[in-house]
Amino acid sequence: MFEALSSKLNGVFDRLRRRGALSDADVAEALREVRVALLEADVALPVVRDLVNKVREGAVGQEVIRSVSPAQQVIKIVNDALVEALGGGEGDDGKRGIDLNAPSPVPILMVGLQGSGKTTTSGKIALRLRTRDKKKVLLASLDVHRPAAQLQLATLAQQAEVTSLPIIAGQTPMQIAMRAMDVGRRELYDVVILDTAGRLAIDEALMEEVAQVKLATNPHETLLVVDAMTGQDAVNTAKAFQDKVGVTGIVMTRIDGDARGGAALSMRAVTGAPIKLLGAGEKLDALEDFHPDRIASRILGMGDIVSLVEKAAATIDQAEAEKLAARMQKGQFSLEDYASQLKQIGKMGSLQGILGMLPGVGKIKQQLEGANLDTAILARQAAIISSMTLRERRTPDILKASRKKRIAAGSGTSVQEVNKLLKQFDDMSAMMKRMNKLGQKGLMRGGLAALLPGAGNKRPF
Numbered sequence: 001m002f003e004a005l006s007s008k009l010n011g012v013f014d015r016l017r018r019r020g021a022l023s024d025a026d027v028a029e030a031l032r033e034v035r036v037a038l039l040e041a042d043v044a045l046p047v048v049r050d051l052v053n054k055v056r057e058g059a060v061g062q063e064v065i066r067s068v069s070p071a072q073q074v075i076k077i078v079n080d081a082l083v084e085a086l087g088g089g090e091g092d093d094g095k096r097g098i099d100l101n102a103p104s105p106v107p108i109l110m111v112g113l114q115g116s117g118k119t120t121t122s123g124k125i126a127l128r129l130r131t132r133d134k135k136k137v138l139l140a141s142l143d144v145h146r147p148a149a150q151l152q153l154a155t156l157a158q159q160a161e162v163t164s165l166p167i168i169a170g171q172t173p174m175q176i177a178m179r180a181m182d183v184g185r186r187e188l189y190d191v192v193i194l195d196t197a198g199r200l201a202i203d204e205a206l207m208e209e210v211a212q213v214k215l216a217t218n219p220h221e222t223l224l225v226v227d228a229m230t231g232q233d234a235v236n237t238a239k240a241f242q243d244k245v246g247v248t249g250i251v252m253t254r255i256d257g258d259a260r261g262g263a264a265l266s267m268r269a270v271t272g273a274p275i276k277l278l279g280a281g282e283k284l285d286a287l288e289d290f291h292p293d294r295i296a297s298r299i300l301g302m303g304d305i306v307s308l309v310e311k312a313a314a315t316i317d318q319a320e321a322e323k324l325a326a327r328m329q330k331g332q333f334s335l336e337d338y339a340s341q342l343k344q345i346g347k348m349g350s351l352q353g354i355l356g357m358l359p360g361v362g363k364i365k366q367q368l369e370g371a372n373l374d375t376a377i378l379a380r381q382a383a384i385i386s387s388m389t390l391r392e393r394r395t396p397d398i399l400k401a402s403r404k405k406r407i408a409a410g411s412g413t414s415v416q417e418v419n420k421l422l423k424q425f426d427d428m429s430a431m432m433k434r435m436n437k438l439g440q441k442g443l444m445r446g447g448l449a450a451l452l453p454g455a456g457n458k459r460p461f
Contacts, residue, residue: 002261002299008037009078009300016071027059030074042231042262047085047269054081079296087268087275088292097276097289098125099248100133102220105184105192109217111210111245112225113237114198117253119149121225121279122195123156124287130162135190140165140180142173142213143197153195160284163189173197177213194219202237207244214245223276225251226263234263235270242271249276252290256280264295333429335393339385342378380413381421387411396422 012033019026031052038048058077100106108125112118122139129135139157141164143149150167157164165180177194184192196213199206214222224247226234234252241247250267255278267275275290385393387410392399399407399422401415408415 002041002264002295005037005041005261006299008040009034012037013071013075013300016074019071022070022074027056027074031056031059034078038262038265041265044232044235044262044266044270047266050269051081051085051265054084075300079300082265082296082299083292085265085269086292086295087290088296098129098221098223100129100135100191100220105138105181105189106221107181107184107217107219108191108193109210109214109219109222110193110195110225111222111241111247112198113202113227114146114200116198116225116227117279118198118225119143119153119195120156120282120284121223121251121253121277121287122153122193123160124279124284125223125277126157126162126191126193127160127284128287129191130160136188137162138165138180138184138187138189138192139163139195140176140192141167141195142176143195144171144173144176145197149197156284173209173213174216177217181217202240210241210245221249222247223249223251224273225253226267227254228252228261228263229254231263232266235266238267238271238273242273247271247273249274251275251277251279253279256286261299335385335388335396335425338425338428339382339393342382342385380411380417383411384408384413384418384421396425 012030016022016026016030034055035048035052038051039045043051055074055077058080059074098108110118110122110125119141126137126139129137137160139153139160139162141150141153143153154164154167165176165183168176168179171179173196180192180194183189194213194217196210197206222245224238224241226237228234230237238247238250250271250273252264252267252275255264264275267273278288278290280286280288384407387407388399392403392407399418404415404418408418411418
């Protein structure tokens with residue numbers, strides 16, 4: 001979401017690094033470029049003005065000019081200003097995600113415009129509460145205007161393995177809400193998620209309906225769902241809902257799209273409500289907590305290793321990973337193991353998203369785009385392996401032309417793709433064997449160079 005802004009800010013900082021010692025004029029020029037970058041990223045003008053002023057206060061002065069690494073000092077000042085704009089900083093209480101600190105059943109009211117991803121987000125939150133927080137969740141659709149809206153939520157509830165409120169034709173949103181809360185109390189649910197109707201635009205009827213439901217159910221959380229792709233319109237929508245209904249938090253969806261990121265930077269300052277969750281993709285598990293410090297790090301190209309580790313811990317099968325590691329240590333690595341690795345990586349989401357969490361990857365963005373990194377490639381490789389027989393997967397040396405043609409036809413790919421997969425597998429197998437031969441001491445002594453073909457024949461300087 002922040003790719004364009006991140007690229008421009010890193011360009012500014014790279015120029016600062018090359019200058020070594022900075023003058024007031026250097027800092028002023030850099031701040032002008034930062035201001036332009038923020039405006040082009042669709043950040044609201046008052047937010048840009050406030051952010052640049054804070055950076056100027058910290059960056060202009062002898063402390064930065066005479067610093068050992070002045071460019072790094074400026075980057076830290078910009079980082080602190082971004083964290084504060086995103087809702088972090090000194091006043092941040094550190095609480096992330098949904099607040100469930102209330103008597104059961106905890107009502108959560110979902111509001112927003114039509115098409116913002118509100119119903120899908122309701123399903124995502126239900127899955128998250130069931131799996132991560134071990135809560136008993138009831139989903140209820142209050143949308144009686146959009147055709148099949150209630151059926152859509154019922155389908156999502158089934159996928160998330162939670163209960164959806166039975167549909168009774170002819171009931172008003174208020175009646176559905178009251179019935180949901182009654183069922184929640186009688187059947188001892190921990191959380192009741194009320195998915196309200198949306199509109200294509202903000203109008204009095206929408207606000208009146210939401211306000212009445214809120215008054216009747218007294219929700220502990222009122223979450224506004226906004227589409228990050230709509231840019232400044234998302235900020236305007238959030239401000240309108242905050243002024244007329246009042247929201248406790250914001251969920252930004254489609255952050256994996258080609259959005260400029262200004263909405264996220266503007267949201268907290270304009271509405272006063274914190275961004276609590278981020279939705280990246282249609283899958284029900286594609287929901288993450290919003291961490292201002294981590295987002296600021298991503299914007300400045302410093303990566304987000306903490307989120308990457310958390311994502312890996314949540315998706316990778318520990319027992320399977322340990323079993324695979326043991327096989328690798330013995331020098332045993334088959335195409336079945338390779339397929340298992342592909343499956344584990346696929347669970348973590350898009351490769352571009354994973355790489356975006358690594359420090360410094362922004363600098364090689366063009367090369368990565370040229371490499372055509374996509375989970376679809378992993379799916380195709382998995383399909384190729386699935387089209388092989390058990391004997392072929394365990395002894396790939398027997399794969400000759402006729403077998404490759406059969407595998408390509410069975411997997412809907414080409415012989416060239418089959419050959420490419422086998423080449424990658426051979427390279428990985430060769431590296432595993434070298435690792436096993438060198439042992440832990442050899443690896444520590446030779447480093448990564450010891451794994452490269454022919455490296456053992458080269459004498460150290």
